Amino acid sequence: xxxxxxxxxxxxxxxxxxxxxxxxxxxxxxxxxxxxxxxxxxxxxxxxxxxxxxxxxxxxxxxxxxxxxxxxxxxxxxxxxxxxxxxxxxxxxxxxxxxxxxxxxxxxxxxxxxxxxxxxxxxxxxxxxxxxxxxxxxxxxxxxxxxxxxxxxxxxxxxxxxxxxxxxxxxxxxxxxxxxxxxxxxxxxxxxxxxxxxxxxxxxxxxxxx
Amino acid sequence: xxxxxxxxxxxxxxxxxxxxxxxxxxxxxxxxxxxxxxxxxxxxxxxxxxxxxxxxxxxxxxxxxxxxxxxxxxxxxxxxxxxxxxxxxxxxxxxxxxxxxxxxxxxxxxxxxxxxxxxxxxxxxxxxxxxxxxxxxxxxxxxxxxxxxxxxxxxxxxxxxxxxxxxxxxxxxxxxxxxxxxxxxxxxxxxxxxxxxxxxxxxxxxxxxx
Numbered sequence: 001x002x003x004x005x006x007x008x009x010x011x012x013x014x015x016x017x018x019x020x021x022x023x024x025x026x027x028x029x030x031x032x033x034x035x036x037x038x039x040x041x042x043x044x045x046x047x048x049x050x051x052x053x054x055x056x057x058x059x060x061x062x063x064x065x066x067x068x069x070x071x072x073x074x075x076x077x078x079x080x081x082x083x084x085x086x087x088x089x090x091x092x093x094x095x096x097x098x099x100x101x102x103x104x105x106x107x108x109x110x111x112x113x114x115x116x117x118x119x120x121x122x123x124x125x126x127x128x129x130x131x132x133x134x135x136x137x138x139x140x141x142x143x144x145x146x147x148x149x150x151x152x153x154x155x156x157x158x159x160x161x162x163x164x165x166x167x168x169x170x171x172x173x174x175x176x177x178x179x180x181x182x183x184x185x186x187x188x189x190x191x192x193x194x195x196x197x198x199x200x201x202x203x204x205x206x207x208x209x210x
Numbered sequence: 211x212x213x214x215x216x217x218x219x220x221x222x223x224x225x226x227x228x229x230x231x232x233x234x235x236x237x238x239x240x241x242x243x244x245x246x247x248x249x250x251x252x253x254x255x256x257x258x259x260x261x262x263x264x265x266x267x268x269x270x271x272x273x274x275x276x277x278x279x280x281x282x283x284x285x286x287x288x289x290x291x292x293x294x295x296x297x298x299x300x301x302x303x304x305x306x307x308x309x310x311x312x313x314x315x316x317x318x319x320x321x322x323x324x325x326x327x328x329x330x331x332x333x334x335x336x337x338x339x340x341x342x343x344x345x346x347x348x349x350x351x352x353x354x355x356x357x358x359x360x361x362x363x364x365x366x367x368x369x370x371x372x373x374x375x376x377x378x379x380x381x382x383x384x385x386x387x388x389x390x391x392x393x394x395x396x397x398x399x400x401x402x403x404x405x406x407x408x409x410x411x412x413x414x415x416x417x418x419x420x
Contacts, residue, residue: 013376013402013414014390015225166223168378170402170414174395180224185384192223192380197407204223204380 002135003142003162006152007061009179010035010167010201016176017149024077027090029176035169038200053198057165066138068097069130071151072105075120082109089120100137102130104151127154149177156187161208164190168202212345213352213372216362217271219389220245220377220411226386227359234287237300239386245379248410263408267375276348278307279340281361282315285330292319299330310347312340314361337364359387366397374400374416 011017012035019029028035039058076087089095094115102121103109109122123130134143145152145161155161166179180187194205221227222245229239238245249268286297299305304326312331313319319332333340344353355362355371365371376389390397404415 013416014393015388020395168412170405170416172390172397172400172416174393174398178225180382183224183384185230187382188384190382195380195407195409195412197405197412199405202378202405202407202412206223206380206382 002066002138002140004131004145004155004160005065005142006145006147006161006164006166008039008058008165008167009147009152010038010169011179012169012171012173012176014172014174015178015180016173017147017152017179018177019173020175022073022077022177027077029173031171031173032176034171035173038167038169038198041200053196053203054200057167057203060165061144064142065099065144066141067099067134068101068144068146069127069134069151069155070101070103070146071148072103074146074148074151075103075105081107088112088114091118094118100134101146102134104130127151127158131155131160149179149181152179153182157183159187159189159208163208164206166204166206168204170201212276212348212350214341214355214365214370215275215352216355216357216371216374216376218249218268218375218377219357219362220248220379221389222379222381222383222386224382224384225388225390226383227357227362227389228387229383230385232283232287232387237287239383241381241383242386244381245383248377248379248408251410263406263413264410267377267413270375271354274352275309275354276351277309277344278311278354278356279337279344279361279365280311280313280356281358282313284356284358284361285313285315291317298322298324301328304328310344311356312344314340337361337368341365341370359389359391362389363392367393369397369399369418372418376414376416378412378414380411 019032022029038054075089078085078087095118098117100119102123104127105122108124112120145155189209190206191209192204193207196203229242232239248264285299288295288297305324305328308327310329312333314337315332318334322330355365399419400416401419402414403417406413
């Protein structure tokens, strides 16, 4: 059965997936880009083990994923109606996805085909509809939730996510958007199946208990 | 210079230092006791390294501490006036501290001397006063903040803590009391100086940047 997965989702010690005051200049909020420094290491191998723990986890994001879902705020900084915006995402002419990407939004927008196999589709009829469309085009492969926090939260609360690879960066952001919030006592039914730290961060795999 | 330290302070993945609905039967809230299972391992040595990472960190709590400060809710489940309560803490006749313990409270109480060198003192004139008294009796040794979350928060917000050993247990509590909350964009001025995971938990050392 194809699964719904989250990879490389990074939070700070104080639980924030993005810092305060997100904007076009600071898409991850103030200080938020520090969350992802682990994915671009100066020294790629662990000095003790010679293994590249961070790269091993990061690469799973590419493995067996046929479609991605993301929230509109992850796609871009524009709020409300799209107007005459020609915004095509943060990722340049050839986004790294290489498959269909479904963007959750309240405002319709024609699909945006990009180089390299990525097409951005805009879904206005809800997160469950996006999930159905994503699985339909993934051709039997898994679907990834790209983010941000509110989008992952929405699917977690509905119990729809099979696996979460959570990364904890040992920094304090002091504010911003929390992953584990608005979950009404949840998420329920997940257990940790892997816990390992590199020199930079802690990797945690949460799997849905079946 | 003697330092103010926090050790073995454990939070869940969703950031809670205690679960919801704390009570006499559940001093750490529903599910909260699972936070501390790492300190009582069935298998004390890491299968890969043969090292006992958890025990190494846990033992630092005893190392060079001359006094402990804790919040009233950590001392016991009684709220408001003490009345004719003969409550002497959760730790039995011979508490493991072996030094003076200062309990922050709004309600005065005579000191309670216990076996093994622990005496509980009750401080009604504020957390800074407790700190002065603790350092005064510690005889040049360090002082520990025992907890709970609100007490650590109070000293963190005031920038008084020199070192925090934070433990992240890979469980989800879904609610309760968060360490990193009510800190008004902080805590400021701390950096991670150590990050390591055992098979059970992640250990993080935060030190105040001087």
